[in-house]
Amino acid sequence: MKISHLGLLAGLLFAGIVHAADAPAPTKLNTTADHSKFKELQREFGSGSEVTKACLTCHTEAALQIHRTKHWTWELLNPATQQRLGKKNVINNYCLSAGTNLGSCATCHVGYGWTDASFDFKSQENVDCLICHDTSGNYKKLPNGGLPPVKDTESPPGSGKIVKAIDLAKIAQKVGKTSRDTCGACHFFGGGGDGVKHGEMDSSLASPDKEVDVHMDATGLDFTCSTCHKAPAHDVAGSRYIPTGKDTEGAHIRGKVDNSNPATCQSCHGQAPHKAGAQPAKLNQHADKVACQTCHIPQFARGGVATKMNWDWSTAGKLSPEGKPLLNKDAKGHVIYDSRKGDFVVAENVTPEYAWFNGEVTYTLLGDKVDKADGITLINALGGSAADGRSLIWPMKVMRGTQPYDPVNKTLVMPHLSGNDDTAYWTNFNWEKAIATGMKAANAPFSGQVDFLKTEMYWPITHMVAPKEKAVGCNECHTRGGRLDKIEGIYIPGRDAHQLLDLIGWLAAGGTLAGVMLHALVRIVRRKN
Amino acid sequence: MKVHRLVSTLIACGLLCASTLASAYDADWKRGRIYYRSVCTSCHAAQAIGAINPSSMSKAEWNAYLQKDKHAKGKDSVKQYFSKSYRASIRSQNKAADKFADLPDDELFEDVKLFLLKGAKDGDAPASCG
Numbered sequence: 001m002k003i004s005h006l007g008l009l010a011g012l013l014f015a016g017i018v019h020a021a022d023a024p025a026p027t028k029l030n031t032t033a034d035h036s037k038f039k040e041l042q043r044e045f046g047s048g049s050e051v052t053k054a055c056l057t058c059h060t061e062a063a064l065q066i067h068r069t070k071h072w073t074w075e076l077l078n079p080a081t082q083q084r085l086g087k088k089n090v091i092n093n094y095c096l097s098a099g100t101n102l103g104s105c106a107t108c109h110v111g112y113g114w115t116d117a118s119f120d121f122k123s124q125e126n127v128d129c130l131i132c133h134d135t136s137g138n139y140k141k142l143p144n145g146g147l148p149p150v151k152d153t154e155s156p157p158g159s160g161k162i163v164k165a166i167d168l169a170k171i172a173q174k175v176g177k178t179s180r181d182t183c184g185a186c187h188f189f190g191g192g193g194d195g196v197k198h199g200e201m202d203s204s205l206a207s208p209d210k211e212v213d214v215h216m217d218a219t220g221l222d223f224t225c226s227t228c229h230k231a232p233a234h235d236v237a238g239s240r241y242i243p244t245g246k247d248t249e250g251a252h253i254r255g256k257v258d259n260s261n262p263a264t265c266q267s268c269h270g271q272a273p274h275k276a277g278a279q280p281a282k283l284n285q286h287a288d289k290v291a292c293q294t295c296h297i298p299q300f301a302r303g304g305v306a307t308k309m310n311w312d313w314s315t316a317g318k319l320s321p322e323g324k325p326l327l328n329k330d331a332k333g334h335v336i337y338d339s340r341k342g343d344f345v346v347a348e349n350v351t352p353e354y355a356w357f358n359g360e361v362t363y364t365l366l367g368d369k370v371d372k373a374d375g376i377t378l379i380n381a382l383g384g385s386a387a388d389g390r391s392l393i394w395p396m397k398v399m400r401g402t403q404p405y406d407p408v409n410k411t412l413v414m415p416h417l418s419g420n421d422d423t424a425y426w427t428n429f430n431w432e433k434a435i436a437t438g439m440k441a442a443n444a445p446f447s448g449q450v451d452f453l454k455t456e457m458y459w460p461i462t463h464m465v466a467p468k469e470k471a472v473g474c475n476e477c478h479t480r481g482g483r484l485d486k487i488e489g490i491y492i493p494g495r496d497a498h499q500l501l502d503l504i505g506w507l508a509a510g511g512t513l514a515g516v517m518l519h520a521l522v523r524i525v526r527r528k529n
Numbered sequence: 530m531k532v533h534r535l536v537s538t539l540i541a542c543g544l545l546c547a548s549t550l551a552s553a554y555d556a557d558w559k560r561g562r563i564y565y566r567s568v569c570t571s572c573h574a575a576q577a578i579g580a581i582n583p584s585s586m587s588k589a590e591w592n593a594y595l596q597k598d599k600h601a602k603g604k605d606s607v608k609q610y611f612s613k614s615y616r617a618s619i620r621s622q623n624k625a626a627d628k629f630a631d632l633p634d635d636e637l638f639e640d641v642k643l644f645l646l647k648g649a650k651d652g653d654a655p656a657s658c659g
Binding site for chain 1: 555558559562563566567624625627628647653654
């Protein structure tokens with residue numbers, strides 16, 4: 001007994017010693033810093049800014065880097081058009097504009113407390129590190145300028161809905177690299193809900209399979225957003241305000257300085273991406289006129305989340321007989337009417353529309369003249385044609401809408417939508433009051449009259465790349481009535497017919513055949529002689 | 530004799546504690562999400578029972594379910610579906626099982642548990658299967 005116990009003891013000790021000698025000490029392999037070990041983060045935090053202060057004790061330049069980015073300023077100058085763009089300035093045909101609605105909109109600002117013009121853009125402590133670096137998935141911001149709930153909070157005020165407090169210390173101790181979840185917390189939910197705005201970005205990309213996106217496939221390549229959208233000095237590459245229509249550069253190579261957009265297909269795949277298959281050379285030849293996305297994203301909104309395709313603000317404001325706002329849903333549970341917002345058309349698995357695009361985008365901004373009599377107003381007009389040598393045929397989500405404008409001054413308007421005050425449209429359903437407040441804040445004239453006009457907004461599609469087996473087939477374009485039926489300025493075999501050209505082709509083919517046969521006949525006859 | 534037994538038991542306990550502490554595991558809810566959706570949901574969805582949203586139960590209910598370790602009303606155990614042997618048996622048809630083929634059973638179980646508790650109806654981020 002005694003011997004057996006000693007033997008057991010010796011065995012355990014030996015095993016432990018051998019294990020300790022052979023195996024390296026356990027550690028985290030996905031980071032060089034375990035933030036839970038930092039004393040600065042081992043305390044209670046009463047606000048997001050307190051967390052930022054702690055972050056800045058080590059990451060001394062981070063906030064100043066953020067201050068230089070469009071994620072902070074919500075503003076950028078397009079050097080080609082000299083238009084001042086960014087979320088702060090543009091008008092769209094979803095929720096129309098940020099304007100006086102910052103309390104809600106700024107839940108997606110990388111800062112704390114932006115509700116009006118008094119926000120201090122020079123404050124480093126106003127930078128929100130956690131919105132991008134949370135890995136716990138528990139971080140939240142309230143529609144009060146994006147402050148996190150450090151205690152249980154009724155939000156919106158008076159709604160009776162309680163948002164549970166979050167533990168900022170726990171979240172701060174788990175910070176890490178950005179992920180599809182952190183970027184997606186805003187970019188998947190643009191326009192007021194999951195998948196509403198982009199069409200090819202929604203919550204299905206948080207953990208997608210290969211069918212939804214070959215690059216982000218969670219069990220495959222598992223790209224994060226920053227795999228393509230590189231962010232040196234916190235400045236994320238690849239802007240929809242100044243996109244790359246045609247990347248003529250080669251694939252990026254480590255060590256080689258390359259200032260071209262790292263988020264294009266070509267920045268990895270180069271200019272001749274097709275190496276195998278039936279006709280790689282023929283497919284590569286297409287890359288001169290056709291964007292990669294045109295063939296490789298056959299549909300968008302493929303992950304089971306519907307996207308908005310049409311938003312009619314002119315029908316907003318209907319109330320029930322009891323004077324209550326209405327909310328109607330379709331058979332699948334999608335909201336198709338909301339008294340606060342009007343009628344919606346939503347769709348999944350949408351086949352894109354196609355257009356020539358060279359990367360130039362010109363927005364209709366506040367103050368630009370618009371007229372209902374002109375037909376459809378383009379929220380963003382895309383540059384591009386078959387002839388300019390800088391364009392490719394791109395797939396687009398075309399968002400169509402009917403939105404308020406000032407028929408006297410002939411301008412789009414920035415209404416005050418959200419808020420608990422008397423003039424917010426979502427509270428009082430009065431367009432005149434809401435627009436007067438919004439335009440006054442924007443320092444823009446408003447006649448007091450409101451009408452509605454039809455608008456279109458173009459969204460180049462670039463995510464939700466399908467497996468190559470699901471790429472658009474030749475006969476989907478090379479046919480009459482196919483995907484590229486409306487594309488002008490280019491001859492597409494199978495779609496286009498020109499009598500003279502066809503005649504020349506047939507004559508050439510027939511002549512060649514006749515020549516070969518005649519030649520063969522002469523050879524046969526001469527051999528017999 | 531008693532002294533020897535006591536000493537050896539104490540040392541053995543010490544070794545076990547040290548081993549446990551050394552391997553204290555920081556669960557990864559995102560990995561749990563992938564495994565739950567790709568393995569649990571994909572199998573459930575193909576059967577009559579259908580997919581089960583994490584948000585269909587509370588944290589207490591998920592804890593109790595995982596503690597009981599009874600799958601399919603006790604026909605087999607829950608934990609076996611996190612075992613390397615199970616993953617090996619389906620890895621040719623299931624990319625998640627293949628990707629996490631070499632992960633220790635306990636770690637994978639903790640990953641999925643964290644995802645379920647986080648995604649429970651009273652969790653920090655109630656989650657669906659999709």
